Structure formats: C-alpha cells, structure tokens
Amino acid sequence: MKLFKHTLLAAAIACSTASAWADEVQVAVASNFSKPLEAIAEKFKAASGHELKISAGATGKLYAQIENGAPFEVFISADSKTPKKLVENKMAEADTQFTYAFGKLVLWSSTEGYVDDKGEVLRKGDFKHLAIANPKTAPYGEAGMAVMEKLGLTATITPKLVTGENITQTYDFVSTGNAELGFVALSQVQKDGKLKGGSAWIVPAEMYQPMAQDAVLLSSAKDSAAAKALLEFLKGEEAQAIISSYGYGLPEKTTEAK
Template structure:
C-alpha cells in the first residue's frame, strides 16, 4: 500500500505533500463532519490564507489509509479512540489531540411525519429497510446498533438493515427513498436548529456511548505551520459557531485527551 500512495504522488494524482504546497493542508475527515468542515475551510482561508484539501470517509477506513501511508496531515475523526490509536502507534502527535465536538445521532426519514418524536416507528416495524453506517468502521453506525440493542429490537430489525459504507452513503439511502428511514448524524439533517426536511427523532444521549469527536495532528506534519493553524482554528469562536449550527455539542474549552493533558489546577481541569 505504501508503494501505491507513492505512485499517486509521483504521477501527480491524488495528494500533494506539505513540502510542495506549504499553504495547503491535507485533511482526512469523518463523513459526518464533511459539510461543517467545508464551511470552516472558507473561514480558515480568509483568516490564514491556507487552503484545505479534504478527503472524507468512514473513520475506520481513513485510519487504514493513514496506516498504509496516505499523506494526510490532520485527522478529524468521528470518535476519540481512533486518533488515540494513531498516537499510541506514533503516527500522530499526542499533545495535539483534542475533542472538537460531541456528535448526536438521529433517526431520520425524508418523508414528512414518518418518524415520530419518540422513535416508536422502530417498535411498529412497518418499514422494509432501515439504513445504518457500517458499525465496524463508522462510529455513528456503532451508535445506531447500540440503540437497537437498548430497545431490544436488534433481532427484529437486523434483516431489514441496509448498510452504508459511511454516514454519507447512509444518508443517501434515506434521502433517495431506498430506505424509509435510517440512523444518521444530526449534522446532516439540521442547520441552525431547524430540520432541513423530512421527519426525525433525536435519539436521547443515554441510549448510546457519548460520541466525542477528536482531531489530531499526524506525525508527518509535525513541522507544518498550516496544519497546526487549522487545529487552533477549530478551537476558535468562528469554527465553534459553525460546528454548533450543525447540531453538535461543543466542549468548552475543547477537551484534550486525558493522557496528553496535565492540569495542576483542580478548578480548571483539562
């Protein structure tokens, strides 16, 4: 795989290195956060002059690409454990990992009135297909499976599942009507506190593990001023306003990974 990435670079296809374009940051981002990041990229360019080259996908698949030599510089994940794994294997810088948002899961249908505000549509089961992101590679898919287990509906609904490669494909299944409903990210269906269409049940947070979404600087970019500037920008007011507008909960201040943060002030924990 490392040879494959090298061929892409030599042929001019795909990614560019930080050396070649110091003002362009190669970003691997979880699919649920691709739209907010596009909006953030515009503000970041105005502020810093740097541009982002964004590659979106399932968190697990992006991790595999990084492991196999993909020249990303910043990883914006849909969880905290995957960036931590990169830190543990020396592929990311420990003191740069922080939580930029907490994701929220929603059961959504593109049809008005189809999903009730308590999710009873799941118990009724009068649907043919329910879309979900691959729980092995996508944290939102893992959360969706946890909800079904919590409701005692796993056995009944599993035969009806349509699995998306990532949360974007899962959303597409529902938006095109190939699945009547599905578990997606709130950020995909809400903007400025309003549902963009269809009907939805925002799943209570106690029905799945908290989805702390972390960002981290990858080790091959440890000397990149542009990459470091992006991570700092993510913590700032402009970026946080955008993130919040898409329905994410914002940690205040952005939460650093426990192992890479030491505080001597009990009143100001990391």
C-alpha cells in the same frame, strides 16, 4: 537590463514569500463532519490564506489509509479512540489531540411525519429497510446498533438493515427513498436548530456511548505550521459557532488558573 533583472528578482521573492505563507493542508475527515468542515475551510482560508484539501470517509477506513501511508496531515475523526490509536502507534502527535465536538445521532426519514418524536416507528416495524453506517468502521453506525440493542429490537430489525459504507452513503439511502428511514448524524439533517426536511427522532444521548469527536496532528506533519494553524482554528469561536449550527454539542471550555 539591470532594473529588469531586479524587478524579476523582486517578483520571484514575492511569489516565494506568498507560497511560504499560503499552504495546502491535507485533511482526512469523518463523513459526518465534511459539510461543516467545508464551511470552516472558507473562514480558515480568509483568516490564514491556507487552503484545505479534504478527503472524507468512514473513520475506520481513513485510519487504514493513514496506516498505509496516505499523505494526510490532519485527522478529524468521528470518535476519540481512533486518534488515540494513531498516537499509540506513533502516527500522530499526542499533545495535539483534542475534542472539537460531540456527535448526535438521529433517526431520520425524508418523508414528513414518518418518524415520530419518540422513535416508536422502530417498535411498529412498518418499514422494509432501515439504513445504518457500517458499525465496524463508522462510530455513528456503532451508536445506531447500540440504540437497537437498548430497545431490544436488534433481532427483529437486523434483517431489514441496509448498510452504508459511511454516514454520507447512509444518508443517501434515506434521502433517495431506498430506505424508509435510517440512523444518521444530526448535522446532516439540521441547520441552525431547524430540520432541513422530512421527519426525525433525535435519539436521547443516554441510549449510546457519548460520541466525542477528536482531531489530531499526524506525525508526518509535525513541522507544518499550516496544519497546526488549522487545529488551533478548530478550537476558536468562529469554527465552534459553525460546528454548533450543525447540531453538534460543544466541548466545555476550560479556564486556566491565574
């Protein structure tokens, strides 16, 4: 009986230790980065034992959820200003904010040959609907509006806009044919440098504000080793290789003075 009790105690301690090491991180992520994060989550789990519980949505809507007490621990944004706002409002840790990628905007159609490689299809206007993410809550939508403004087409195209709640819904509008074309994230339509289907114009970076995408540790998780480990993993070569494969630009590495 004594040996049996010792065996149970040892098993309980082992389970407790495993539980202490393996944790679940609650992550709020901008929709454009949900697929890359799913791939990163597998590598992160293999390296650390920690799992991710991922909630994707428009950056502005995720901010509102955090502000209203949603139990997220890490915020992976589609911009840099929203994480900064969280820091300013004492909801995130200032010393943890960093740029993990630079987003790229693309005008895409699920139809082969529909979008030319210079975006002239916008000037021709031979389409009924153009999909765009809500520019009030989604940075990619804001960038799409900036492109139309730059081309002097805002007035003529605005009546044709179909607005997605986030970049995922915007992509769905185009992929299902409900809109002939739309402004989406390059990461949604490209993998390893190749277009996954349809036709596209990769919008020149100078036509919209640089989309530095930042991540930050939320203050509610300032003592979470697993959440901190995720942020460090995002900076590492394994995660950065995945991010690059989805068409994102990578932040320049800084070398510390010796």
